[in-house]
Amino acid sequence: xxxTIVPDEIAAATALWxxxxxxxxxxxxxxxxxxxxxxxxxxxxxxxAYVAALCRRRATRLAGYKIALTSQAMRNMVGYGNSxxxxxxxxxxxxxxxxxxxxxxxxxxxxxEVAFRFGASFPLDVAAREPDRATLLPYLVAAHAAIExxxxxxxxxSRLPQEILTLVAxxxxxxxxxxxxxxxxxxxxxxxxxxxxxxxxxxxxxxxxGRDILGHPLDALAWLVHHLAGRGIALCEGDVVTTxxxxxxxxxxxxxxxxxxxxxxxxxxxxxx
Numbered sequence: 001x002x003x004t005i006v007p008d009e010i011a012a013a014t015a016l017w018x019x020x021x022x023x024x025x026x027x028x029x030x031x032x033x034x035x036x037x038x039x040x041x042x043x044x045x046x047x048x049a050y051v052a053a054l055c056r057r058r059a060t061r062l063a064g065y066k067i068a069l070t071s072q073a074m075r076n077m078v079g080y081g082n083s084x085x086x087x088x089x090x091x092x093x094x095x096x097x098x099x100x101x102x103x104x105x106x107x108x109x110x111x112x113e114v115a116f117r118f119g120a121s122f123p124l125d126v127a128a129r130e131p132d133r134a135t136l137l138p139y140l141v142a143a144h145a146a147i148e149x150x151x152x153x154x155x156x157x158s159r160l161p162q163e164i165l166t167l168v169a170x171x172x173x174x175x176x177x178x179x180x181x182x183x184x185x186x187x188x189x190x191x192x193x194x195x196x197x198x199x200x201x202x203x204x205x206x207x208x209x210g211r212d213i214l215g216h217p218l219d220a221l222a223w224l225v226h227h228l229a230g231r232g233i234a235l236c237e238g239d240v241v242t243t244x245x246x247x248x249x250x251x252x253x254x255x256x257x258x259x260x261x262x263x264x265x266x267x268x269x270x271x272x273x
Contacts, residue, residue: 070244208246
C-alpha cells in the first residue's frame, strides 16, 4: 500500500529534489508527477520549503524578493502572461563591480532591473487592500539600478508554459542580485519614463523604460506587496525588491563585462569569469 503524502511532506520532497537537481547540474525540467505542484498555492509552498533549506545549508537569511515576468519582452521569451515571485538570499546580494564565476551556475543569465529597499515594514492589512504608488513611497528608502542573476539550468523555453509551476518552486530561478549604489533624488524622478540601457562588453544588447515593468516600477512593487499579503507575508524594514527585467534575458560568457545604466538611477556592472 502506497503511503499518503501530506502537503507539507510534498513541499519538503520537492525542496529536496530541487537541491539535488542543482547539485548535480541537471537541466531544468518539470518536477516528477508524484510531487509536482498542481496550483500556485502548492508551488509557492514548495518554494518556501526550498528557500528555507537553502538558508539552512548556506547559513544565510532572506534579504527580500524578486518579481519575474513584468515586461512584455520577458513574457514573450517565457511564453507566460502573468508575473511570479521569488526570494532573494542575503549571501547572494553583491555590490556593483562584483566578479561572477560561471562555474557556480548551471547556466548563468542576467536581467536588467530597478530595485527598491524598504526603510520601514509595510503593514499587512494595507498590503491586502492593493496599495498604490503613493501608499508605497513613504515606506521606501532607496532605489537602485540592478542586475539580477538567474540560473535557468539550460531550460527549454518552449516548454516553460507547461512547467511554470516548477519554475515558481525553483525560486523563480533567482541566483543573486548585483546591486548598484543608492540613487540620489530618485523620489523626484519620473520612474515611468526613465530609460535603461543594457550592454555587454560595451555593445548595447537591449533597452527599455520604467513603463515596461507592469506600467511603472512601483506598480510592479504594489503587485508583489499584495501578492505576498495573500500568502500572509509582509515586507519588512531592509527588504530589497527587484521588479523585473526591462529587456529580455541575456547569457554572458566568461570574460564578459555586463553594464546596466538607468536615467536618474545610475549604473551597475559586473564581470563574468
